[in-house]
Amino acid sequence: LKFHLVDHATNSSPAPRIVRDVTVVVEDSRDRKVETRRVPLGVAAAIVPWNYPISIAFLKxxxxxxxxxxxxxxxxxxxxxxxxxxGELSRDLFPAGVLSVLSGGDELGPWITEHPGFAKISFTGSSATGRRVVQSASHTLKRVTLELGGNDAAIVLADVNVHAVAEKIFWSAFTNAGQVCMATKRLYVHESVYDELAFALAEYAKTVKVGDGFEPETKIGPIQNRAQYDRVCRLIHDIAERGERVLIGGNVVPGAGYFVPVTIVDNPPEESPVVQEEAFGPVLPMLKFSDLDDVIAKVNASPYGLAGSVWSSDADAAALIASRIHSGTVWINDWLYITPFTPFGGRKQSGYGVECGLEGLLEYTGTQTVAINRS
Structure with a gap:
């Protein structure tokens, strides 16, 4: 196999600048030649979730x-x-059987992951389903890549320019109605800028319309399905039951579709479900901190480790903080910057293996060593 990799050190040409042969000569002596090469696994199954059905499929x-x-x-x-x-559009682009699309109900996933005809499973979805994927795939010990849920944290430092970052932080949490695995789901803000950022986020939220996507002014649409809508509503109901204060939102109007208002929770307790659980909806807990070591410990206490972000006017200092966060990806003053050339994947219960980059390509290969005795 030969992979064509783009050198991003310069932007002078969009054409590939590096050609790398994945065959490695381990030994080439008078007595022996040993090569290790990468070979295809066979048939791979790409199991794709509902929140970004096309873009995630095209990572796989x-x-x-x-x-x-x-x-x-x-x-x-x-x-x-x-x-x-x-699948219909690409039907005539490949030989029969090279690319297939197979749809069905909930029973189809286990059938695929157990089937001995598949050598590789690439799954994106919840951690709970990911565990079942591993269990069923284990019967044939097939290769598995898992990109699972997260409870991604953003840390906002005291030196941040609130005016410059408030809108970015808002959309890091509420893009696609919060139905993004790498969305900000816990927002830790230094106490010196907490009130200013809380006000800025709440004021901006008032300008963002939640509603029918066919209406041009709509910026946030509905929850995708009834089961997820019910889960988000239960979480908002729990916030009210606990008496936790909301800066904005918190009132779901039933019967008008699966619409949930932007809801920002004001400094709830660390043990609150809205902090500890992944909402996967437009609900964001905003928490105050004063001690950096303490907040990093809280971020890392989560069983998940998919992504996170650090927001600061000092990018170098923020990068040092990022190195202490136990997540597969950490952005500095940014969010959801993913390219085909950059591997990403989770740690802990956010999965294993990676997608994208050379590392992501190699997930679909196995190694074969050929040793030639010349003596």
Missing amino acids: IPAALLTGNCVVVKPSPYTPLTTLKI
Whole structure:
């Protein structure tokens, strides 16, 4: 296999600048030649969630095909049509069986992960389902990559320019109605800028319309399905039951669709469910801190480790803090910067293996060593 990698040190040409042969000569002596090369695994299954059915599928499909595998894409039962359309459009581009789309109900996933015809499973979804994927895939010991849930934290330092970052921080939490695995789900803010940022976020939220996506002024749409809508509503109900203060939102109007208002919770206790659980909806706890070591410990206490962010006017100091966070990706003054050239994956219960980058390509290969005795 030969992978064409783009050198991003310069922007002078969009064409690949480096060609790397993945075959490695381990030994080449008078008596022996030993080569280790990367070989395709066979048939890969790409199991894709409902929140970004096309973009997540296209993190998996090119990597599987480029490394010489066939691939079967299984969309979520909630979002089959767009993925099936991709299969229809690409039907004449590949030999039969190279790229297939297979849709179905909840029973289809376990059938795929158990089936001995698949050599590789790439799954994106919840940690609970990820555990079941591993369990069923273990019967044939097939290769598995898991990109699972997270409870991603953002740390806002005392030197931050609130005016410059408030809108970015808002959308890091509420893009796609918060239905993003790498969204900010816990916002830790230094006490010296807490009130200023709380006011800025609440005021900006008032300008953001939640509603029908066919209306041009709408910025946030509904929760994608009833089951997830009910989970988010239960979490908001728990906030009210506990008497926790909200800066904005918190009142779900039933019967008008799966719409949930932007809800920002004002400094709830660390042990509160809204802090400890992944909402996967437009609900954000905002927490005050004074001690940096203490807040890093709280961030790392989560069983998840998918992503996070640090916000500061001193990018170098923020990068040092990022190095102490137990997450697969940490952004500085940014959020959701993902490219095909940059590997990303989770730690702890956010999964294992990576997607994208050379490392993501190699997830779809196995090693074969060929030793030639010349004596």
